[in-house]
Amino acid sequence: MTTTERTAASFFLPSEEPLGLINADGAPVAEPALEMPADDVLLRLHRAMVSGRRFDAQATALTKQGRLAVYPSARGQEAGEIGSILALRPQDWLFPTYRDSMAVVARGVDPVEVLTLLRGDWHCGYDPYRANVAPQCTPLATNTLHAVGFAHAAKTKGEDTVALVLLGDGATSEGDTHEALNFAAVWQSPVVFLVQNNGYAISVPLSKQTAAPSLAHKGVGYGMPSVLVDGNDAAAVHAVVEQAVARAAAGGGPTLIEALTYRVESHTNADDASRYRDRAEVEAWLTRDPIARLERYLTDRGLLDDAAREEISARAETEATSLRERMNTDTVLDPADLFRHVYAEPTAALRRQAEDLTAELSLGAEE
Template identity: 75%
Template sequence: MTLTSLPQRHLLPSETPIGLLDADGRLIDGSELTMPGDDVLLDLHRRMVIGRRFDTQATALTKQGRLAVYPSSRGQEACEVGAVVALDAQDWLFPTYRDSVALVTRGVDPVQTLTLLQGGWHLGYDPYELRVAPQCTPLATNTLHAVGVAHAARYKGEDSVALVLLGDGATSEGDTHEALNFAGVWQTPTVFLVQNNGYAISVPMSKQNAAPSLAHKGIGYGIPSLLIDGNDPAAVYSAVRQAVETARAGGGPTLIEAVTYRIEAHTNADDASRYRDSGEVAAWLGRDPLDRLEAYLIGRGLLDDARREAVAAEAEDFAASVRKGMNADVAVRPQSLFDHVYAERTAALREQAAMLEAELAGEEA
């Protein structure tokens, strides 16, 4: 395949992130993106409020010892919610460990969403039923999975698209380059959404990338790319929806870099003050994606106090259900240690299982 045979789409992203709403919630004139309808914007707002409340609740559960670890996505709600809402039911989502809000938005039960982070041996939900792949902990491995599933879907005559979420650090991994290469060669219906939140744990962008932007990395693979404002929910939805529709129509993959920011530490085990200062965080708080969308909706007369209170109450009810589910004692069956290791237990496993059974029987006696 040569560059001349590629679909006639612009490969070069813009020099600066494009958006639809500025930091104060005012409409940006002349944007190449299409403003979503009012119903979509109100749905984005509702889901972002619920998603943020879920995120703060999960953080609290970590402090209470109910979760082993939790990577907060506060500040990145526009990316996670906007991208997922842009999908259709038959599409696949390939999330990372930081994308719990995306899973909840997709309809995964919140307690099942947190099973992996709680330390359970199972990821908690059925990927095939929900079309949500397991949350990816190793960086970038989900990129290859997304390309493979998208390629297979086309062979099977399905019209599904695979959306893969990844961070800025994942773009430095070999798996991402292989995934982009095959997606470009095979023209798979795959959308790559890079949530560039400024840091790969403690490594800033300046030490990760020498290109003008991460979106520019698509050029070498013949993949059209977009550089967008990742704190603009309308822009994220519009860009992802456009890419999904293009992929579904046979137009191939798109790489989208969404510039956003991780407000909280990498996880509860991280001390972010060691590599960034409070002034940087404060500046990004002024670009809050939820505040931005609320300002626009209020200015348009689409969001009043009654609706805001109703959404907030719904979010509180959701958080309460998460607390109830996570605080329930789990029935532990010690013998499950030996399940799913082999199709048939080996002699060594049978011996170990018998030893455990005898020990448990002795404790009960």
């Protein structure tokens, strides 16, 4: 980043209105700051969003059937989830939250392995190094620190790696996010912060979390460029994240992106969203559906027809059927797994605890 760039307010400030490339009616929007993704990319975005929504619906159903302990739905946030993931390069890393199962699947992780955490079997059911996806983070904002530390280490080692960290609006109220943003800006770490502002931190609306004009404005105080984007426009999200990744990879440092979107379902299956928001609010956001928007654009351009839509839907249904069948089995759990993978070399205290549990289980079996 040059001195001129650092002193130019326009370099740091987000736009007054969210950037977009396709409006809610499916019509293209002229946006000088962004380039429309190629047709093949748009088709990939559409296919992945359809599959992601079907996965999300299936996971929600599995929760109701008792196959999952809890599931935080990302319905309505497909553009942010998929648009950002498809903008990553193979060597880049994703640092997701508990609501980003759809994004983790889109990155190439087996859906059953993704849901292992929410099933209650493991803290992380997949190998992070296989798809460059860190364990899903349940505590708010701790993944921001993980992402910055990882990215800073990669930069120190001379590796061409960018970290994309996903967080919600609620996570921006945590001190961990402040520390991560500040460190990343000072050390010019190759990190992209994508805040999916879905309106609520459980039941707390954004108006009760911050008085800032937007969450994107927070980047100004840290000295990093900030972008406000329509989070229901997959094309725009993809373009913005791709720009930020390229900038970080070239040594330009971090970017803070706020994607304005909406959480259509409740916080989790344990939440009753009707207690803190009106149905009319939800209905209004449904008219801005990210999948329908991209479908209309692709159809109007002759890139998507009924046959293609049916094929995409059938494929998503096949994937959901496979997930359902593989999840509808009882997992055989080994209590000794509680002590595995905690330390490379188990501590004396951990060994004693494992021995005590083994003795207790043996006693129970005898009785």
